[in-house]
Amino acid sequence: MPDLRNEVVEDRTNALAGKDHMGDMTRVQLTVLKIDHPFPTIARLTVRIHTEDPAAWSVPNVAVRLEVAEIEGHRPISRIYTIRRFDPETCEAEIDFVLHEGDSPAMLWLRAARPGTTALMIGPRPHFSPAFEAGKRIAILADETAIPAVLSILDAWPEGETAEAWIETADRAAFDELPRPRGVTLHHLPRAAQAPAGTTGALAAAARAAITDGNWTVWAAGERRDMREIRAVCAEHGIGREGQQIMGYWKLGMSSSEIDRHRLATYEALKARGVGLDNLSDADLDI
Ligand SMILES: Cc1cc2nc3c(=O)[nH]c(=O)nc-3n(C[C@H](O)[C@H](O)[C@H](O)COP(=O)(O)OP(=O)(O)OC[C@H]3O[C@@H](n4cnc5c(N)ncnc54)[C@H](O)[C@@H]3O)c2cc1C
Structure with missing residues (x-):
């Protein structure tokens, strides 16, 4: 197993656990039910999300931060994925992992995952839908x-x-x-x-x-x-x-942990100016 300690993202100011960042998100468990390979480039996981609030997961384009590795004494290593489809009746969801080369944290987790595997994730984070604007x-x-x-x-x-x-x-x-x-x-x-x-x-x-x-x-x-x-x-x-x-x-050639460090530093700088997550634009990251 490769050493993943350099993937840890420290949150020294506890900014990520605060209400401004967490919003209505919680830390919930998923259980892997099935793993398919519909195409050579994709692993499709059907998972059960153990949530009391299926409605929150039923909106378009929801992302989750899946905890893919534990390092004792540190924050879990996490990666962001999208809920492709969600059934509020069964709380079953599909997540597609794009397969790529290398022993990255998400690929290592995926290779070890089997029906019955459980993991924690933070979500649901509603992401953007197109802005429907008259005349545009x-x-x-x-x-x-x-x-x-x-x-x-x-x-x-x-x-x-x-x-x-x-x-x-x-x-x-x-x-x-x-x-x-x-x-x-x-x-x-x-x-x-x-x-x-x-x-x-x-x-x-x-x-x-x-x-x-x-x-x-x-x-x-x-x-x-x-x-x-x-x-x-x-x-x-x-x-x-x-x-x-x-x-x-x-980002090609960069781990998401590194992207997360940049995002966290940008967010901490905003908080220091008294403004919150709503003002954090991906365009402002220096990467
Ligand atoms: C809001 C959001 C939603 C997302 N939804 C999905 C989703 O539904 N499905 C999905 O597959 N990904 C999704 N991603 C992207 C996913 O989080 C990244 O691809 C992530 O880097 C995968 O983590 P890793 O541990 O495999 O690789 P990392 O440790 O982050 O990176 C290791 C190396 O792999 C390379 N790499 C990472 N991803 C790819 C890739 N796709 N192709 C080729 N090389 C790559 C990096 O450039 C780096 O060199 C989403 C990201 C965000 C921000």
């Missing part, structure tokens, strides 16, 4: 780590809203599985199997080709550098922060 077109841009978020958003797509969505994945089947609500046009951005994720620039190129004026609101999630480029496209057309919901879900 909606662009959705996502790599495979954000396909579960897109699926959950499309499952609850409001009647009468229109959008264009660009999805980068090496797995055509993962794209084909997305729902097609009326009004949403989906475009597949194929990535060659041998090309590493986060290296093609295809999402940013799609954004650049499509967004040629300020009449858009943009929802995007994926590799951090791709997201930075998409923010630049927005800036070029005067699309301000209110018109953007853009989040870097991971």
Whole structure:
């Protein structure tokens, strides 16, 4: 077992446990019921969430922080995943893990997981849905780590809203599985199997080709550098922060623990200025 101590993120000011950060989230247990591999790039876990409040888990695009390793005397090592689908009757949920190389904390946890495995997680954290604004077109841009978020958003797509969505994945089947609500046009951005994720620039190129004026609101999630480029496209057309919901879900060559340290430092700086989590923008992280 690799030594994961360098993945610990210390929270010296206890900022993450405070009400401002936790909101209505709690620490709940999940039990793994089933592990499928619907496509070569994905492990799909069906889990039971042991919650007393299924309604809180029934909103689109909910994220959780799954505790994937324990280091004695320290905060657990955690990774963020999206609830792809949730059934409030049974409290069963699906979580898709994008498989990638290396002995990362999430991949190690996943390889050891079996039906019956339990874990703690913090959630539900409702994440962004597109901003539906009269007269504005909606662009959705996502790599495979954000396909579960897109699926959950499309499952609850409001009647009468229109959008264009660009999805980068090496797995055509993962794209084909997305729902097609009326009004949403989906475009597949194929990535060659041998090309590493986060290296093609295809999402940013799609954004650049499509967004040629300020009449858009943009929802995007994926590799951090791709997201930075998409923010630049927005800036070029005067699309301000209110018109953007853009989040870097991971960064090529950097562990999420390192991203979490940057996020925590940015959050602590905000708190020191007397402002809270609502003012923490992913765009403000220095990575
Ligand atoms: C709100 C939110 C929701 C998310 N939802 C999902 C989801 O539903 N499914 C999902 O799979 N991911 C999702 N992610 C992304 C996931 O948290 C990261 O991919 C995370 O880095 C995985 O942790 P790890 O321990 O495997 O790798 P880390 O320890 O974080 O990183 C180790 C190495 O692996 C690389 N790496 C990490 N992820 C990938 C990847 N996807 N492809 C290639 N290389 C990678 C890193 O660049 C780094 O070099 C989400 C992230 C956020 C912020």
